[in-house]
Amino acid sequence: MALKLNQSEFEIQRDSQKCITCEVCVGQCSNDVHEYDADDGVVYSDSMNCVGCHRCETLCPTGAIKIKKRDAEFKENYNWSADHLKNIYRQADSGGVILTGMGSDKPHTVYWDHILFNAAQVTNPSIDPLREPMEIKTFIGRKPDKIEIEKINLPPQLELSTPIMFSAMSYGSISFNACKSLAGAASAFGTFYNTGEGGLHRDLYKFASNTIVQVASGRFGVDKEYLSKAAAIEIKIGQGAKPGIGGHLPGEKVTGDISRTRMIPEGTDAISPAPHHDIYSIEDLSQLIYALKEATDYEKPVGVKVSAVHNIAPIASGIVRAGADFVSIDGFRGGTGAAPQVIRDNVGIPIELALTSVDMRLREEGIRHKASIIVGGSIRSSSDVIKAIALGADAVYIGTAALIAMGCHLCQKCYTGKCNWGIATQDPYLTKRLNPEIGTRRLIGLLRAWSLEIKEMLGGVGINAIESLRANREHLRGVNLSEKELAILGIKHAGEAW
Numbered sequence: 001m002a003l004k005l006n007q008s009e010f011e012i013q014r015d016s017q018k019c020i021t022c023e024v025c026v027g028q029c030s031n032d033v034h035e036y037d038a039d040d041g042v043v044y045s046d047s048m049n050c051v052g053c054h055r056c057e058t059l060c061p062t063g064a065i066k067i068k069k070r071d072a073e074f075k076e077n078y079n080w081s082a083d084h085l086k087n088i089y090r091q092a093d094s095g096g097v098i099l100t101g102m103g104s105d106k107p108h109t110v111y112w113d114h115i116l117f118n119a120a121q122v123t124n125p126s127i128d129p130l131r132e133p134m135e136i137k138t139f140i141g142r143k144p145d146k147i148e149i150e151k152i153n154l155p156p157q158l159e160l161s162t163p164i165m166f167s168a169m170s171y172g173s174i175s176f177n178a179c180k181s182l183a184g185a186a187s188a189f190g191t192f193y194n195t196g197e198g199g200l201h202r203d204l205y206k207f208a209s210n211t212i213v214q215v216a217s218g219r220f221g222v223d224k225e226y227l228s229k230a231a232a233i234e235i236k237i238g239q240g241a242k243p244g245i246g247g248h249l250p251g252e253k254v255t256g257d258i259s260r261t262r263m264i265p266e267g268t269d270a271i272s273p274a275p276h277h278d279i280y281s282i283e284d285l286s287q288l289i290y291a292l293k294e295a296t297d298y299e300k301p302v303g304v305k306v307s308a309v310h311n312i313a314p315i316a317s318g319i320v321r322a323g324a325d326f327v328s329i330d331g332f333r334g335g336t337g338a339a340p341q342v343i344r345d346n347v348g349i350p351i352e353l354a355l356t357s358v359d360m361r362l363r364e365e366g367i368r369h370k371a372s373i374i375v376g377g378s379i380r381s382s383s384d385v386i387k388a389i390a391l392g393a394d395a396v397y398i399g400t401a402a403l404i405a406m407g408c409h410l411c412q413k414c415y416t417g418k419c420n421w422g423i424a425t426q427d428p429y430l431t432k433r434l435n436p437e438i439g440t441r442r443l444i445g446l447l448r449a450w451s452l453e454i455k456e457m458l459g460g461v462g463i464n465a466i467e468s469l470r471a472n473r474e475h476l477r478g479v480n481l482s483e484k485e486l487a488i489l490g491i492k493h494a495g496e497a498w
Contacts, residue, residue, distance in 0.1 A: 005089040008047040018064035023331030025056035029215040030418040049418040053411040055420035101414030111352035120462030120476040129455035135465040138163040141301040143369040161190030162451040170198025173337035175431040183207040199261040218272035220262040240334025247272035286322035286435030293391025301325035308354035313361035320371040331377020333399040333420040337413030351377040359392025382453035392471040
C-alpha cells in the first residue's frame with residue numbers, strides 16, 4: 001500500500017436534513033467532488049478533490065452544503081510551519097514544482113492598509129461631488145517639455161474616464177467570455193483593457209479603440225493587423241507574480257480558436273521564454289519601442305511592463321529614456337494563471353514601495369513628464385487606487401478584482417483549467433457559465449462604484465481634479481511603519497503636520 005501523507009485542504013459538510021439529492025452539486029463541480037449513489041439515494045462528497053471554489057455551496061438550493069477550511073493540527077513549530085510540511089509531502093509524492101494561481105497570499109505587510117488619507121477642514125473646505133464638478137479623467141502618454149499657447153501638439157495619449165484599467169489577462173489563461181466581458185466593460189465605461197500576451201481574437205476587433213495589446217517574449221499573435229487593432233502597445237518584460245521567468249500555456253488549453261489567435265499549431269504548448277531574445281540592453285529595448293512606433297505611424301503610445309524588483313527605480317529610468325510613453329509596474333502580489341509557488345511568494349517587492357521609488361527617481365532626473373506610470377499588483381478597492389495616485393501613479397491596473405467581480409472565488413487553481421465559474425478555463429461546458437453580458441454589466445458596476453468613491457475621497461480632501469492629487473504625498477500619513485518605510489514611501493507619520 002502506497003504511503004499517502006497529503007490531507008484535504010477543505011472539508012465538505014453536508015446537512016442530510018436539508019439535502020434533497022437534487023444533484024446540483026454533482027453537475028456543477030468539475031473536480032469530481034460530489035457523486036450521487038443511486039442505490040443508497042445519497043450524494044457522497046470526496047473532500048480530497050475540493051479546491052474551495054464554493055460553487056456547490058453558492059448554488060445549493062437548500063443551503064445544505066458548507067465548505068470549511070481544514071487545517072491539519074501538526075505539532076506546533078515556528079520554524080516548520082504546516083505549509084512547509086504539506087509542500088514537502090506534495091513534492092515527495094510528485095517530484096515536481098508546486099504550481100499556484102493568483103497573487104501571493106503570504107502575510108507580508110500590505111502598505112495600503114498602513115496609509116491614511118487626509119481630509120479638508122476649516123481653512124481648506126471640502127467639495128461636495130454631488131453638487132460641484134469633479135474631474136477624474138486621466139491621460140496616459142508622454143507629455144511635452146513645454147506647452148506653447150499658440151500650438152499644442154501632444155504625443156499620442158490614452159484618454160481614461162477613470163484612472164482604472166483592466167490589466168493583462170490573455171485569451172487562453174482566461175476564457176473568451178471573460179475576455180469579452182473585460183473588453184465590453186472597458187468600451188462602455190471609457191477606459192481600457194489589456195489583451196495580455198495571447199493575441200487578439202477577431203471577435204474583439206470591434207473594441208479596438210479601448211484595447212491595449214501586448215508584445216511579449218513569445219510574440220504570440222503579433223503582426224501588423226494585431227498592432228493596428230489597438231489604442232496602445234505594451235511590451236511585456238516581467239510580471240509581478242513571476243519576475244524573471246517566462247510563461248507556459250499547456251497544449252491541452254490551445255484549442256482551435258486559441259491556436260488561430262496566438263498563431264501557433266493547435267494542441268502545442270505555448271511557451272514564452274524568460275527573456276526577449278532580442279533585448280539584452282536598454283538600447284535593444286529602445287530599438288523595439290521605436291520599431292513598434294514606426295509600424296504604427298507614431299499614432300499609438302508604446303509602453304513597457306516590468307515587475308517590481310529591488311532595482312526598479314533605475315530600471316524605470318532607463319525605460320523612459322529608451323522612449324517608452326508609459327511604464328507599467330506589477331507588484332509581487334499581482335495575479336497570474338499559473339506560477340511556481342516558490343517564485344510567487346519569494347521574488348519581487350510590494351508595489352507601494354516600488355511606485356514611490358520610481359516616481360521620485362523620475363522627478364529627480366527631470367523626466368517624469370516623459371512617461372506615465374501605471375501600477376498593478378493587488379489593487380483591491382477605490383482607496384487603494386487613490387492612495388496609489390497620491391504616491392505618484394497616473395492610473396492603476398486591476399486584474400484579480402475584475403475576476404472577482406465576474407464571480408471568481410480565489411481558489412487559486414486557475415492552472416488546472418477546471419474553473420467552475422467559467423473564467424480560467426477553456427472547457428466549452430464550463431465557459432458557458434460566464435455570460436459575457438452579465439460579466440460586462442458587473443464590471444461596469446465595479447468601475448462606476450469605485451469612481452464614485454474616488455470622487456467622494458477627492459471632495460473630502462478639498463481637491464476637484466485627480467491631476468492635483470498625483471504624487472501629492474503630503475495628503476498621506478503612515479501608521480505602524482518604521483522610519484525607513486516612511487522614508488521610502490515619501491510620507492510622514494500620522495500626527496505630523498505639514
